[in-house]
Amino acid sequence: MPGEIAILGGTGFIGSALVAALRKRGYRLKVVSRRAGPERNRTEGVTYVRGDVGDASSMLECLRDTSVVFHLATGGGNNWAAFERDFVQGARNVANACLAYNARRLIYTSSVAALYLGGTKPVDESAGTDTKPGSRSHYSRAKILAESVLQQMHHASGLPLVVVRPALVAGRGGMLNHSGVGFWPSSTCCTGWGRGKTPLPFVLVEDVAEALVLAMETPGIEGRSFNLAGPIRPSAAEFMEMVRKRSRRNFRFYPQSLLKMQMIEILKWAVKCAARKRDNAWPSFRDLKSRSLRAQLDSTAAERILGWSPTTSTATFLAEAIDSHLQPLLAGDLRCT
């Protein structure tokens, strides 16, 4: 049984689900967040503390005497410096605090954005993170480097690290217009990362929370990483059609070849160059290919080692991933006729 458990980013989408899952098991928690402080202390067994992962002293103060740390905090901004501070330096600050207080485990929530999924072969944990972080988006690059910093500290200083990489997280409290499905220029129009025929590695947020709890409770897994994707994997086009039918709203999916998307990105880049916009990086085709999630994500390690069993029920998946975001159709609505 762990001592105090701290959750960095515990007010976010996955963080909130994790808090609920841990409270269900009776754990007492400390939630560290940039925005929510003690004024939020209304939940039995949960203490809210204001803290910033980018600030080393803040982490040393917030994580004092904690036994288990879940790091789900995110951040970023308009430029690489902001990502570097929040993700890479943030991970380092959290890890140093864990080492300082001799924490039993640090569970870092990374992302499949840290992997390269633009190939054709299935990808499991043995592939490691993308070896070319410089040619990826700020977010992916930040996640790759954060993982790298933490793994180095695990090897060099014995940081008790476990990394989980949730794929397309869906469910209550999240967003229906997930950027993993495609690019959303408006709330109902989605342009696919490609033709939209590839099965997408969806995972429900409750299943991610369950995996995080198992990552805390399972002994002897320090240094390991786990990809998290469920077995129900509609393609982007299929998912959008389900959303359209279930919501009776004007959701539309526009398949688009990656080459065409790249041409458009280059055009945007050129326009920004002409307008002398700052932070205008050459669009990376490698990042675009990885966003298409063409390589099938293998998450059997989590099932095998953690005993994780994500939902296999399509009805549950649809209810949580789609219906939880929809308003009920009221009697008399012309869409009923």
Place this chain on the structure above:
Amino acid sequence: MMRKHASPARSFRVGILGAGFISDLHIAALKTLPFVEVCSVCDQASGKAALTGERWNIPQVYSSLEEMLEKSSLDVIHILLPPDRHFEAALACLEAGVDVFLEKPLATSSEECDALLRTSARSGRRAGVNHNARYHPALERLKTAIRAWRFGRVQHVAAAINLPLRQLSQGQHDHWMFRSPGNIVLEQAPHPLSQIQLLVGNVESVSALASGRQLLNTGQPFYNTWQISMVCERGSAQCSLSFGGGFPVSTLQVTGEDAVAFVDLRTNRVQISEQTRFLEPVDHLLDGVRNGSAAMRQGAENFVNYGLSFLKLKASNDPFFAGIRASVRAFYEALREGSPLPVDLEQASAVITACERIVHSAGGERLNYTDISKEIAHAG
């Protein structure tokens, strides 16, 4: 005398009660239905009834409802009398075992509506109401778009009406709609309120402001501007009504989750803006192009339709008549199939209740003896 109503796909013998202006439109609409025979027309001004009978080749002409009920074997009577006479006439028809189709407003109070509901339930006869504004061709286009899921949930409706009122400007102030300050609401508001009801459900609460008080030549006060905000079952609505001056306006702005529509009922045009897959600057450009060309196309269609019907090359299709024709057709098709009426007594009662709430919110009885809008301004 009443007929038996056995066959599911039956034909109807119909009588017209009230031979005023609107009766011609009802009869013209009925003549387009092959399963309907207009048998009788009745008006207390027997000359008017006779002229209508002659014009439309209607064999039986009466000057009293009792006589028409007694001597004609009718299935349905269209009640096209002034609003304050709807209730008694509808009651008599339902009691006599005849279905009725009433012009709006259904009645002049909730109490009358309740009594009609009870009588209809007891007699087993059905009553429909002509909320023809729900069938305006421009609104039909909007309904098609909503049913095609282009709007998502309709969240808000803003109706605006600025009506030049002939009776007002010509000093015909003895008309029923001028007899009390609230009558104009019962006379004119059912059109936008029936559209609002269709789009966002029954009105649940109201806040209204009446202004533009003037004294009519009868000595009665008249308010020419009404601003109304409403909370409805499935959304919210606003309605502004003004009478007697300015540029004629009859519009609806309908905001949905995924689109917004501007429906111009006067020019019979609909403009829909919806989300696209393009970034804002391109999206806005395309929206302008799309709606500009749609306005041109719809304007040209309306012009050609007018020309063809003027030259009698095509049946009349002006939006007002098209609305009445569709409303009448929908009523008879429901009667024929035994399905729910398109506008039944409950729906029409809800519109009357909304009218009452509007008048009450604007000041109720006090509208008669004080200028409410100035009172509020002073209080503010």
